[in-house]
């Protein structure tokens with residue numbers, strides 16, 4: 274495995290004024306959290322998405338941990354989430370002593386299967402956490418309806434879905450809370466970073482406190498109290514203003530970035546459609562009422578063996594592709610919570626079949642053509 278890499282899976286590139294803004298943040302000499310660039314980046318997101326309050330965080334993982342603190346998750350509480358997601362979605366709640374209840378996903382969008390959701394709700398259910406996989410919106414009408422009837426809050430893991438929409442409304446604006454990721458593998462990044470979106474204003478004040486080590490420092494800086502002190506549990510969830518400066522440079526280029534990513538996605542989709550059909554390979558399904566966020570392009574190979582052979586085939590041609598998400602309910606930790614084979618059959622199947630193609634903000638059409646040509650040579 275020492276072949277040169279021709280097409281990388283990911284490449285987090287500078288797309289605008291990131292470096293200039295970082296230099297300004299350093300020159301301003303207030304490089305800790307909640308400086309001018311943090312305010313600009315969060316204001317941009319609040320305005321663009323129409324969210325009452327956006328708090329930048331050190332990661333999406335930390336925004337998810339804030340969900341659990343804000344929703345007051347206690348030992349023994351149950352939280353419903355898909356098995357087909359990143360570990361942070363579940364860890365955030367398990368850290369508070371919650372029991373994860375794993376939901377299966379729909380075979381078409383790989384999103385939490387809303388038709389199986391209500392059967393998982395019990396009197397102990399304290400949160401429902403949908404994940405907009407690949408930036409394609411979950412069936413939020415049905416999910417909110419079920420959650421509303423049982424008075425359970427919804428909190429969206431929107432790590433993939435920034436600027437995607439469901440029925441014309443931005444993903445991340447449906448739940449009481451939502452979490453974004455600015456990790457280097459996401460559409461917009463600052464290396465490591467995230468954001469908590471607060472749609473229900475009743476959580477704003479406590480979120481500010483939790484994010485600032487359990488102190489009322491934010492109120493102090495607004496002049497609302499004359500000293501600041503320890504008022505609640507909390508941690509340090511605010512990023513340096515230097516990272517916020519980088520992030521602002523990225524977010525300002527959102528139209529350029531998203532239109533580039535749309536071209537990448539459309540290229541793969543158009544070039545692979547016929548081949549996929551004749552080889553019984555699945556391609557992403559985007560429901561008509563959803564505007565996806567163009568986070569990734571995946572394929573579903575017929576079997577695990579073919580998927581592994583496919584990844585190795587591309588690797589020999591210098592192209593990096595990756596699989597995604599081992600089912601959480603079958604992980605070592607998931608089994609400790611009672612996870613069994615057969616609990617989430619769709620998740621178990623697609624986890625063996627799925628492969629993600631190179632997808633980033635620096636892919637040229639010649640790179641995409643190399644990927645497609647290599648795929649066409651994969652014979653089975």
Ligand SMILES: *Cc1c(COP(=O)(O)O)cnc(C)c1O
Nearest residue numbers: 332333334359361432454455456
């Ligand atoms: C990337 C990702 C996270 C974690 O994001 P970090 O910013 O790296 O903490 C959480 N959930 C999902 C679905 C993700 O893809």
